Amino acid sequence: MKRLLSLSLVVVLVLSLVGCGGEQQDELVIYSGRSKALVDSLVQQYRQQTDVPVRVRYGTDSQLLAALQEEGDQSPADVFWANTTGALGNAVNNGLLTELPDTLADRATRFTPSNQRWTPVTTRFRVLAYNSDTVSPEDLPDSVLDLPEHDEFEGRIGWTPAYSSFQDFTTALRVTEGEETARTWLTNMQELDPNSYTSNTPMVQALEAGEIDVALTNHYYVLRLKHGGAEGEYEEEEHEEEEHEEEEEAAARASAPVETYHFAERDLGNLALVTGAGALQTSNQPDAANRFLRYLLSEKAQSFAADRVNEYPVVAGTPVPGYMTPAEEALQLSPEFELQRLQEMDPTLELLRDVGAL
Amino acid sequence: MTVARVLDTIRRRWYVAIPVAVVVGGVLIPLVYLLLRALQADPGTLWDLVVRGRTLQLLGNTVGLTAGVLVGTSVLALPLAWLTTRTALLGRKVLTLLGVLPLAVPGYVMAYALMATTGEYGTLAQMLGLVVPRLSGYTGAWIALSLSTFPYLFLNLRTAFLGLDPSLEESARALGRGRWQVFVQVVLPQMRPAFLSGGLLVALHVLGDFGVVSLMRYDTFSYALYIQYAASYDRVYAACLALMLLILTGAVLLLEARLLKGLLFHRTESGTGRTAAQYGLGRWRWAGYAFALGVAGLSVVLPAGTVGYWMADSAASGVPWSSLGAALWDSVSASAPAAVLAALLALPVAYLGVRHPSNWTRVVERVAYLGYATPPLAFALALIVFSLGAVPFAYQTLGLLVMAYAVHFMAEAVGPVRSALYQAPPHLEEAARSLGRSPLGAFVGVTFPLVRRGLLVSMAFVFLSAMKELPLTFLLAPIGFETLALNTWSYAEEAMFGQAAPYALTIMFVSALFVGVLLLREQATERSAAAERT
Numbered sequence: 001m002k003r004l005l006s007l008s009l010v011v012v013l014v015l016s017l018v019g020c021g022g023e024q025q026d027e028l029v030i031y032s033g034r035s036k037a038l039v040d041s042l043v044q045q046y047r048q049q050t051d052v053p054v055r056v057r058y059g060t061d062s063q064l065l066a067a068l069q070e071e072g073d074q075s076p077a078d079v080f081w082a083n084t085t086g087a088l089g090n091a092v093n094n095g096l097l098t099e100l101p102d103t104l105a106d107r108a109t110r111f112t113p114s115n116q117r118w119t120p121v122t123t124r125f126r127v128l129a130y131n132s133d134t135v136s137p138e139d140l141p142d143s144v145l146d147l148p149e150h151d152e153f154e155g156r157i158g159w160t161p162a163y164s165s166f167q168d169f170t171t172a173l174r175v176t177e178g179e180e181t182a183r184t185w186l187t188n189m190q191e192l193d194p195n196s197y198t199s200n201t202p203m204v205q206a207l208e209a210g211e212i213d214v215a216l217t218n219h220y221y222v223l224r225l226k227h228g229g230a231e232g233e234y235e236e237e238e239h240e241e242e243e244h245e246e247e248e249e250a251a252a253r254a255s256a257p258v259e260t261y262h263f264a265e266r267d268l269g270n271l272a273l274v275t276g277a278g279a280l281q282t283s284n285q286p287d288a289a290n291r292f293l294r295y296l297l298s299e300k301a302q303s304f305a306a307d308r309v310n311e312y313p314v315v316a317g318t319p320v321p322g323y324m325t326p327a328e329e330a331l332q333l334s335p336e337f338e339l340q341r342l343q344e345m346d347p348t349l350e351l352l353r354d355v356g357a358l
Numbered sequence: 359m360t361v362a363r364v365l366d367t368i369r370r371r372w373y374v375a376i377p378v379a380v381v382v383g384g385v386l387i388p389l390v391y392l393l394l395r396a397l398q399a400d401p402g403t404l405w406d407l408v409v410r411g412r413t414l415q416l417l418g419n420t421v422g423l424t425a426g427v428l429v430g431t432s433v434l435a436l437p438l439a440w441l442t443t444r445t446a447l448l449g450r451k452v453l454t455l456l457g458v459l460p461l462a463v464p465g466y467v468m469a470y471a472l473m474a475t476t477g478e479y480g481t482l483a484q485m486l487g488l489v490v491p492r493l494s495g496y497t498g499a500w501i502a503l504s505l506s507t508f509p510y511l512f513l514n515l516r517t518a519f520l521g522l523d524p525s526l527e528e529s530a531r532a533l534g535r536g537r538w539q540v541f542v543q544v545v546l547p548q549m550r551p552a553f554l555s556g557g558l559l560v561a562l563h564v565l566g567d568f569g570v571v572s573l574m575r576y577d578t579f580s581y582a583l584y585i586q587y588a589a590s591y592d593r594v595y596a597a598c599l600a601l602m603l604l605i606l607t608g609a610v611l612l613l614e615a616r617l618l619k620g621l622l623f624h625r626t627e628s629g630t631g632r633t634a635a636q637y638g639l640g641r642w643r644w645a646g647y648a649f650a651l652g653v654a655g656l657s658v659v660l661p662a663g664t665v666g667y668w669m670a671d672s673a674a675s676g677v678p679w680s681s682l683g684a685a686l687w688d689s690v691s692a693s694a695p696a697a698v699l700a701a702l703l704a705l706p707v708a709y710l711g712v713r714h715p716s717n718w719t720r721v722v723e724r725v726a727y728l729g730y731a732t733p734p735l736a737f738a739l740a741l742i743v744f745s746l747g748a749v750p751f752a753y754q755t756l757g758l759l760v761m762a763y764a765v766h767f768m769a770e771a772v773g774p775v776r777s778a779l780y781q782a783p784p785h786l787e788e789a790a791r792s793l794g795r796s797p798l799g800a801f802v803g804v805t806f807p808l809v810r811r812g813l814l815v816s817m818a819f820v821f822l823s824a825m826k827e828l829p830l831t832f833l834l835a836p837i838g839f840e841t842l843a844l845n846t847w848s849y850a851e852e853a854m855f856g857q858a859a860p861y862a863l864t865i866m867f868v869s870a871l872f873v874g875v876l877l878l879r880e881q882a883t884e885r886s887a888a889a890e891r892t
Binding site: 029035036037038055056057058059060062063070071074076161162163167195196197198199201202205206209210211349353356358 | 411412477478480491492494572573575585586587588589595746750753837838848849851852853854857
């Protein structure tokens with residue numbers, strides 16, 4: 001009896017340790033820096049459409065990069081789907097990504113890196129969102145660099161130092177204007193006692209709720225608040241009931257006192273950033289990985305990005321909802337910037353920590 | 359104690375050696391590993407990271423929030439415990455249930471409900487035209503944490519009130535003290551052990567919490583640790599923060615042990631105890647009801663109602679039944695084995711403590727608290743670093759998650775088993791032994807059936823905690839393993855409340871069922887107390 005009990009205890013322990021450790025071979029494993037809330041239904045569609053078993057590990061870019069590094073050769077991941085160019089560039093530098101076939105690398109019309117190690121998937125723009133009840137756009141600065149001078153916003157600015165797009169912007173600031181300017185800007189911003197948010201949606205909602213007056217964010221967060229990721233006017237296809245609901249909800253929120261402000265043309269505050277994805281060196285099923293990448297660039301997935309997330313598609317000819325600024329116009333506002341220069345994330349993180357923002 | 363004697367003790371008490379080894383190994387090895395990793399860094403960098411204004415600020419914030427929540431929970435729990443035990447209010451059972459139900463509401467859901475209620479566009483403003491500033495920062499975190507953790511204190515205080523010896527109060531009254539004076543001078547001091555043990559649980563929760571503080575944007579050590587993990591994954595700094603948090607937790611534990619030392623309150627008379635007289639509140643009973651219902655309204659009805667409102671919102675566009683089912687299954691498949699494992703680990707520890715009390719067994723019981731006291735984020739981080747470095751096959755497996763839950767929550771399982779063991783008379787076991795059963799046979803045949811109920815309560819406690827658990831799950835869950843808590847969190851963090859609602863509601867519903875099981879224990883203690891009296 002004694003032996004039986006101790007034996008069963010050991011068995012329980014061992015079983016729980018080994019547990020579901022085994023892993024199926026033909027599963028596609030995606031490491032996604034994009035948030036689950038934004039892209040999960042796209043993955044679900046892929047699953048249904050292709051019957052390929054897909055498992056996604058959601059996290060932040062840097063978290064997944066660190067995981068990939070730690071796991072090394074043993075990594076189960078096939079695809080790295082990142083929120084920022086910085087993370088992708090970093091992955092390329094560390095030799096994590098394989099070269100994509102030409103047919104795949106040619107799909108996107110803009111921003112494709114010359115090394116063909118990843119493909120852009122969507123484009124977004126940095127903007128300044130403001131509460132239109134309390135702020136009039138004429139009072140806002142021409143350049144994001146002048147924002148710290150507006151001490152009327154003391155304690156009323158929102159930003160997201162932990163979020164990868166903000167970190168990309170900081171990297172851009174650092175490499176174009178120099179380390180010292182970047183440090184001064186961050187320090188001066190810090191003196192205005194900004195509210196730090198971990199992600200953008202809650203920040204934009206705080207803007208709506210009057211907790212802050214202005215917020216440094218990505219363009220689609222404002223659109224998503226006001227239009228709820230609803231479809232635009234251009235499409236007359238039959239809507240699912242779900243979408244009707246969302247449109248109704250959208251109508252309710254369209255009056256939210258949150259507006260988008262663009263800085264002067266070519267200002268760094270309007271920087272265009274891209275999300276992208278690549279296939280990993282360690283993947284034992286590169287074809288399946290490439291199939292998924294191709295899916296991300298398909299008409300369906302690109303339209304999804306435009307309609308539901310309100311990001312800009314990268315494949316030419318994909319329409320965007322009517323309430324979005326046309327892509328060409330938005331691109332005009334963004335400064336010319338070689339996105340590959342964003343890959344040095346570490347000095348940026350160090351800088352953010354140094355000034356106490358992280 | 360010589361080595362030989364230690365070895366001998368281990369041989370005789372092998373059944374305790376296993377859980378102790380699991381807990382000590384499970385907690386200490388990863389932590390030591392974390393420490394070593396942190397020390398690998400360049401000492402200069404390390405020094406700069408640790409010794410700076412921000413650390414001091416984090417320390418101040420963390421201590422301030424913990425102290426505030428301790429006061430907040432006391433203000434909620436003490437009157438409620440008194441009302442449900444020492445007054446003649448009708449419906450005390452219902453009020454007790456309402457006082458325990460907040461355990462079914464995860465802190466992060468509470469925080470979201472509060473944020474959605476306040477502010478210029480919150481439900482308060484929309485429904486009543488009442489504009490209160492949107493809760494955030496210290497105030498927000500303080501309110502949310504107080505509302506979601508006070509049941510730990512409430513349960514402890516209730517037990518203490520029920521066990522009070524009325525003769526002390528009667529003597530004080532006879533000596534001419536007024537009711538209020540008696541309460542302050544005689545009753546309250548006797549509540550100290552309950553305050554300390556309940557307060558310890560509350561403090562550990564506050565120190566370990568990252569959901570509420572990150573939603574309310576209040577910089578504490580846990581929040582900073584989470585940011586480091588999410589934003590930059592700087593392992594050295596993350597390890598430093600984790601270690602600083604550990605030191606703080608250690609300080610709290612020491613303080614509690616110190617304050618508890620020498621406290622001993624027992625009945626003054628010989629013979630069986632009596633029930634204390636219950637106060638009729640007269641006109642004041644309405645104030646009593648108002649208080650109890652107010653607390654329940656804020657801590658249970660508000661979050662449940664808010665989530666229900668979001669649910670109605672998302673129900674119109676279809677409830678995602680399949681992923682809800684999958685998430686429920688994931689939650690249960692991690693929480694249930696963890697509950698069983700934790701109870702199995704707790705049983706020998708509690709048995710030793712009850713049947714063979716000594717200094718040595720007290721140490722063993724403290725070890726059980728080790729896992730509980732380790733802040734979950736630090737623990738999870740240590741486990742990741744350790745498993746990748748030393749046991750890569752276990753990395754990102756369900757087994758590791760289950761082990762982490764079990765080691766972390768084992769302390770919650772010890773209490774109920776222990777009280778059950780106290781009620782199982784040792785002479786029954788001795789009789790079985792004298793009739794020829796082996797020690798283990800006697801235990802399994804005689805004592806085990808008597809403690810089954812306690813074990814059940816233990817499992818319920820652990821299951822309940824594991825269902826809500828976020829940080830451990832967040833860092834250790836296998837790829838594609840998405841529990842109800844993870845789903846709730848990832849949607850709520852993006853402020854997609856409609857999508858978060860079905861998951862949050864399921865957690866609260868399943869947990870509420872288990873809260874019922876917890877009250878079984880309450881009633882058992884009450885009944886046994888009553889049986890003792892008659």
